[in-house]
Amino acid sequence: MAESFFRIKGKNPISGTITPQGNKNEALPLLGAVCMIKSEVILENVPMIADVLNLIEVISHLGVEVKKLEPGRFSFRPGNNLNSDLPPELCSKLRGAVTLAGPILAMTGRVFLPRPGGDKIGRRRIDTHLLALEALGAHIEVFPDGYEIKTDKLIGKDILLDETSVTATENAVMAACFAEGRTIIRNAASEPHVQGLCRFLNSSGAKISGIGSNVLIIDSISTLESNNGEPIVHRIGSDYLEIGSFISLAALTRGELFIKDVNLSDIRMMRIVYSRLGIEIRPHEDGIIVPSGQKMEIHPDYHGVTPKIDDAPWPGFPADMTSVALVTATQCKGTVMIHEKLFESRLFFVDNIIAMGAQIILCDPHRAIVIGPNKLYGQRVASPDIRAGMAMILAALCAEGVSEIHNIIQIDRGFERIDERLQGLGADIQRIEE
Numbered sequence: 001m002a003e004s005f006f007r008i009k010g011k012n013p014i015s016g017t018i019t020p021q022g023n024k025n026e027a028l029p030l031l032g033a034v035c036m037i038k039s040e041v042i043l044e045n046v047p048m049i050a051d052v053l054n055l056i057e058v059i060s061h062l063g064v065e066v067k068k069l070e071p072g073r074f075s076f077r078p079g080n081n082l083n084s085d086l087p088p089e090l091c092s093k094l095r096g097a098v099t100l101a102g103p104i105l106a107m108t109g110r111v112f113l114p115r116p117g118g119d120k121i122g123r124r125r126i127d128t129h130l131l132a133l134e135a136l137g138a139h140i141e142v143f144p145d146g147y148e149i150k151t152d153k154l155i156g157k158d159i160l161l162d163e164t165s166v167t168a169t170e171n172a173v174m175a176a177c178f179a180e181g182r183t184i185i186r187n188a189a190s191e192p193h194v195q196g197l198c199r200f201l202n203s204s205g206a207k208i209s210g211i212g213s214n215v216l217i218i219d220s221i222s223t224l225e226s227n228n229g230e231p232i233v234h235r236i237g238s239d240y241l242e243i244g245s246f247i248s249l250a251a252l253t254r255g256e257l258f259i260k261d262v263n264l265s266d267i268r269m270m271r272i273v274y275s276r277l278g279i280e281i282r283p284h285e286d287g288i289i290v291p292s293g294q295k296m297e298i299h300p301d302y303h304g305v306t307p308k309i310d311d312a313p314w315p316g317f318p319a320d321m322t323s324v325a326l327v328t329a330t331q332c333k334g335t336v337m338i339h340e341k342l343f344e345s346r347l348f349f350v351d352n353i354i355a356m357g358a359q360i361i362l363c364d365p366h367r368a369i370v371i372g373p374n375k376l377y378g379q380r381v382a383s384p385d386i387r388a389g390m391a392m393i394l395a396a397l398c399a400e401g402v403s404e405i406h407n408i409i410q411i412d413r414g415f416e417r418i419d420e421r422l423q424g425l426g427a428d429i430q431r432i433e434e
Contacts, residue, residue, distance in 0.1 A: 003406065003407075003433075003434045004408055004409075004431055004432065004433055004434070005404050005405060005406045005407075005408055005431075005432055005434060006393065006396075006403075006404065006405040006408055006411075006419060006429055006430065006431060006432070007402060007403075007404055007429070007430045007432050008378075008393065008396035008397060008402065008403045008404075008405065008427070008428065008429045008430075009378075009401070009402050009428035010376070010378060010396055010397050010398055010399040010400060010401065010402075010403065010428075011253075011398070011399070011400060012253065012397070012426055012427055012428050013253050013254050013255035013292070013426065014249060014250060014253045014255035014257060014397075014422070014425040014426045014427055015255040015256050015257065015292075015425065015426060016257065016258070016424065016425045016426065017257075017258040017259075017260060018246060018257065018258075018259055018260070018421060018424070018425060019238075019259075019260045019261055020238040020239050020240075020242045020243050020246065020259065020260075020261060020262070021045075021047040021048075021049070021238075021239050021242055021415070021416045022045035022046055022047040022072065022236035022237070022238065022239060023047070023192065023193050023196070023236055023237050023238060023239040023240070023241075024047050024049060024051060024052060024239060024241075024414055025166065025191070025193040025239075025241075026192070026193035026196040026197065026236050026237060027043070027046055027047055027052050027236050028051065028052065028055055028094075028096035028099055029096075029099045029167070029170040029174070029193070029197045030043060030196075030197060030200060030234065030236065031052070031055045031056060031058075031059055031076075031096075031099075031100075032059075032099040032100045032102065032103040032104075032170070032171075032174060033103060033174055033197060033200060033201060033204075034059070034064060034076040034078065035059055035062065035064055035078050035082060035100070035103045035104060035107060036078070036103045036106060036107055036174065036177065036178075036224050037076075037078065037204050037224045037225060037232065038078070038223060038224065038225040039204070039225040039226035039229075039231065039232055040075055040076070040077050040226075040231040040232070041075070041076045041077075041204075041231065041232045041233075041234070042069070042073065042074070042075050042076075042231045042232070042233045042234070043073070043074050043076070043234055043235075043236060044072065044073050044233065044234070044235040044236065045072055045073075045235050045236040045237075045238075046072050046073065046074055046236060047072070047236075047239065047416050048071055048072060048416050048417075049412065049413060049414055049415065049416045050094075050409070050412050050413040050414075051094045051096055051413045051414065052096075054090055054094050055094060055096050055097060055100075056074070057090055058086060058087060058090045058091065058097055058100065059076075059100070061083065061087050061090065062082050062083045062084075062086070062100075062104065063078065063079035063080075063081060063082045063083050064076055064077065064078050064079060064082075065077040065078075065079065075231070078107075082104060082107055082108055084104055084108040084109075084110045084111050084112065085111075085112045086100060086104070086111065086112060086113060086114055087114075088114035088145065088146070091113075091114040091116060092114065092115075092116075094116070094413065096167075097113075097114070097116055098113065098116045098126055098129060098167055098171070099167050099170050099171055099174075100113070101113045101129060101133065101147075101149060101171050102129075102133065102170070102171035102172060102173070102174040102175035103174045103175070105133060105138060105149050105150075105151060105154075105175055106154060106174060106175045106177065106178040106179075107178075109150060109151055109152065110148070110149065110150045110151075111148075111149050112146055112147070112148050112149075113146050113147045113148075113149060114145060114146040115145060115146050115147075126147075126168075127162070128161055128162055128163050128165040128168035129165070129167065129168040129171050129172075130147065130149070131161075131162065132159055132161060132168055132171065132172040132175075132185070133149055133151075133171065133172070133175055135157045135159045136151075136154045136155060136156070136157055136159075136172070136175055136176060136179050136183065137151050137152075137153060137154045137155045137179070138150065138151045138154070138175075139151065153180060154175060154176075154178055154179035154180065155179055155180050155181065156176060156179040156180060156181035156182045156183040156218070156219075156220060157179075157183060157184075158183075158184045158186070159172065159183065159184065159185050159186065160186045160187055161185065161186065161187040161188065162187075163187070164187055164188070164189050164214070164313040165189060166189040166191055166193070166194060168189075169185060169188045169189040169194055169216070170189075170194060170197055172185050172188075173185065173188075173194075173197065173198060173201070173208065173216060173218060174197075174201070176218040176220075177201060177206045177208075177218060177220070177221060177224065178220060178221070179218075179220055180220055181219075181220055182217065182218070182219050182220070183217070183218040183219075183220075184215065184216070184217050184218075185215070185216040185217075185218070186214065186215050187214060188210075188213075188214050188215060188216045189214075189313060189314060190211075190212055190213060190214055190313075190314050190315075191314040191318075192237060192240060192263070192266050192314075193237070194314075195211050195212050196234075196236065196237055198211045198216070199211065200232075200234045201224070203232060203234065204224040204225065204226070204232050205221055205223065205224045205225060205227065206218070206221060206224060207219040207220075207221060237263065237266075238261045238262060238263065238266075240262075240263070240266040240267055240270070240318075241318060241320050241321060241387075242415065243259055243262055243266070243267060243270075243288075244267065244270050244318075244321050244324060245321075245324050245390050245394070246259050246290075247259070247270070247274060247279065247281060247288075247290050248279075248324050248325075248327070248328040248394050249394055249397065249422075249425075250290035250292075250294075251274075251277075251279045251290060251294045251296065251328060251331075252327075252328060252331055252394055252397065252398040253397055253398055253427075254292055254293065254294070255292055255425070255426070256289065256290065256291050256292040257289070257290045257425070258284065258287055258288075258289050259287050259288050259289075259290070260286060260287040261286060261287060262286070262287045262288050264283055264288075267281075267288075268315065269315055269316060269317050269318075270317070270318075270321065273309055273317050273321075273325060274328075275299070276298065276299050276307055276309070276336075277296070277298055277299075277325075277328060277329060277332045277336070278294060278295040278296045278297035278298060278299065278332055278333075279294050279295075279296065279328075280294060280295070296331060296332045296333060296373070297332060297333040297334060298329070298332045298333060298334030298335065298336050298372075299334075300334065306335050306336065306337055306369075307336050307337070308336070308337045308338075308339055309322070309325050309329070309336060309337070309338050309339070310338075310339035310340075310341060311339070311340055311341055311342060312341075319340060319341070319342040319343070319346075320386075320387050321387075322338055322340040322346065322347075322387075323346065323347075323349065323387040323388045323390070323391035324387065324390060324391050324394060325338060326338045326347070326350065326353070326360070326368060326370060326391065327353060327358075327391040327392075327394050327395045328394070329370040329372055330353065330358040330359075330360070330370055330372045330373065330374055330376065330395070331372055331373045331374075331376075331398060332372045332373060333372060333373055334371075334372065335369060335370070335371045335372075336369075336370050337363075337367060337368070337369050337370075338367065338368045338369075338370060339366060339367050340366050340367075341366060344365040344366065345365065345384075346385070346387070346388070347362060347365060347366065347367075347368050348362075348365070348384070349383075349384050349385075349388035349391070349392070350362055350368055352379065352381040352382075352392060352395075353376075353391075353392075353395055355379050355381070356376040356377055356378070356379045356381075356395055356396075356399055356403075357374050357375055357376045357377050357399075358370070358372075358374050358376060358395075359371040359372065359374050375400060376395055376398060376399035376400065377399055377400050377401055378396065378399050378400065378401030378402045378403040379399075379403055379404075380403070380404040380406070381403065381404070381405055381406070382405070382406040382407040383405055383406070383407045383408060383410045383411055384407070384410065385410055386410055386411060386413050386414035386415070387414075388410075389405065389407075389408065389410045389411035389414075389415075390411065390414075390415060390418075392405050393405060393411070393418070393422075393429070397422075397427055397429070408431075419431045
C-alpha cells in the first residue's frame, strides 16, 4: 500500500486567518454518549479526522444509525438493541474507543472492551477506568485481547479516582447517569472537553453538577432524551490544542495570524507559557491575533534561574502541547526545561529535532533542556504520534531547505486536512504519494 508523506519547504512566513477544527477530545466521548440517548442527536463542528471517523464506524457497528448531513455535521439515532462487543480491528486504531465502555455497560449491562490502540507514547493504563466502573458495581474479567465488563445493576458511589484521567472521568460520568442513587466523582478531570460532555448530557436530561471542578455529582435518571421531541443539537467547541499549535506556527515563521473562534478561558495557561517564551498573543473580537516580529526571548525565573514548562491536569499546561512547546523553544533566545510528566516516551521524538540542528539535552524520558535559538535544516523524519507530528511540521516550516515527514497517518488521526489549511496561509507543504 502506498504511503503518503509531507514534503515541506521552510522559511515561508505564514499570514492570514484560520479557524480551528472541532475539539477531537470532545468529539470522541460524545460519540459514546449518543449511544445512551433515545432521541435523535445532531453534532456540529465534528472534526473530519481519522480517529473520529473510525469511532463513528465503531458505534455504527454497535447499532447506532449514523447519517452524515454535511461535512462536520452528523445525525445519530441509537438502535433498540446495541451490540455489546466492540470490534477489535477498529478499536485497535485509536485510543478513544475506551470511552465506549461506560455508556455501553450502562445500556446493555455488558461490554467487551478490546485493548485500545492509539499513540505509542508510553504506557497508557486503563486501570482508572476499570476501577471506577468496578466501584459502580461492575465485574471485570481480564482476557489476553481485552476486558469483559458486566453488571446486574450499577449503584451510585463516592469514588476517588486514583489519577486525574480525562477519559476515565468521562467513562465514570456516563455510566453514573444510570447508576441508582447519587455518584460523587472526586479527583475528576475538568478539561474543556470534559465540561462539554457534561453539558451535553445535561441538555439530554442528565443531572450533573460541579461541572468545571474536580468534584462531579451525578444523580441517577431513568432515560436520556429530548424534552420537546426535537433533535438534541450540540456544537463541539474549538480545539484549543490546535489553537496552541497555530500560535507556534505564526511565531516560528514570523508571520501574522488571526485565529478565529477562540475561547480565551481555554488558553489562559497557554498564554502564560507563551509569554514566558517571548510570544505575544492579542485578544481580538471572537479570536486572537498572533502579530509578526515576535521577540522570541525566554524570560528566566527570578534570580536568573532556568524556567520550566511542565504539564499538569487542567487548568495546567496540557500534556499534548509539550511537543509543540519544545520545538517553539528551539527558536527562542535562552534556556528552558521541558518537563513532560505523563508519558515516558513522548519526548523521544526530539532525536529528529536534534538532527535538524536543535540544541536539546534529553535528560531522561520526561525532561529535556532546550537551548536556543538554533538554525534548523530540512531532514527526513517520521512522526511517532499525533502531537509530535504537528511539532515536526512546525520545525520543518521554520527550517532551511526541504523536509520530508513520513508516517503522517499519525498526523491525519488528529488534524483535519492540515496540509490544505496550511497552504491557505502560505505554507509550502505538499502531500506526496510514495
